[in-house]
Amino acid sequence: MTDSLQYSALLQLIDEQSAAFRSAVAAAPSLDTPVPSCPEWTLFDLVQHLGTGQRWWAAIVAAGPAQAPPAKDAAEVPDEPEALLAWYAESNELLLSALREAGPERECWTWWSAGVSPANTRGVARRRVHETLVHTYDAQLTAGTVQPIPADLAIDGVAEFLDTCNSTPAPWPHQAATIHYHATEGRSWLLTLNATGAWPAPLTDHTAPPSASATGTAEQLLLFVWGRLTLNDLKTQGNQQVFEQLIAWEPEE
Structure with missing residues (x-):
């Protein structure tokens, strides 16, 4: 189970789920397709949300211990399918690169610092595994290609x-x-x-x-x-x- 996996395995899961996410987006009819599980979003909105999140957490991890997070990337997101998927792939690699460089125990700002999950890169990696997993489900549901989620x-x-x-x-x-x-x-x-x-x-x-x-x-x-x-x-x-x-x-x- 992922709570006992090595840090490198968490990063691999992020990468695998991101690949599945991109495949689902590519299989959907269009970026304007509504996302059934996120009623106010189109598929474009979903990709923008997850990609912006990957970039934001990359910046948070790179910043290390901090009282507040850095601002989210305000750069314009491409709206052409191929360019959007390339932008998302780059977003995901920025996150993975930051997590690899930081290692599993670097402290950083997290919105859950008063809770049970650790306020460090391991906690971030585990959170991004499941954020990416659930949004992959959203994208697959939109494309009509839902895959079972492994039980563990x-x-x-x-x-x-x-x-x-x-x-x-x-x-x-x-x-x-x-x-x-x-x-x-x-x-x-x-x-x-x-x-x-x-x-x-x-x-x-x-x-x-x-x-x-x-x-x-x-x-x-x-x-x-x-x-x-x-x-x-x-x-x-x-x-x-x-x-x-x-x-x-x-x-x-």
Whole structure:
């Protein structure tokens, strides 16, 4: 699983997913095609978003420890398909080059610095693996070429999302609750929500029944936490309002 892979393997995954992303974009009817999983975006918007993100994180990694991130690249993005794909390939290589040069332990600015994920290049690499993975799914969905997500990668994606996006010291503004995610491949996760914030927690034989639970394949759970599937796509139990509250929550730290 990617949480136990070497740093070089994370970089390889970014590169592999970026190649799959470019292939899906090339197979789509046009850059004006709407992205079903990102209703306000066209395929051009999706490529621009991911490519700009790769360039921004490359600059963040290169800057090292910092109190604030550098500005995002404001250069004009080409809108002709071949030139756009070349621009994206260059964007991805800028990120990989910065990560290779920095090595796995260099500290840098991250928006998740108060959470569980490390505020360093290893944390950035793991985040970009899954950002690229999910946007590859978006591009494949747009092109009608969706490929299965490997179970081990999806399992790490769920864990990474909880570590990065669902861990914060910001007080939970609702009644304390717990959420249990269970992948049919045999992995489970627990998220606690209370006055101390939102934190992934270990599951033990003595863990109390959760306020709410969701069961599906690892791929389904990954796409759910990223907002690509809904609760209707999963088997749920307990108080579904907790999921709705979590999705709507925008913590202020």
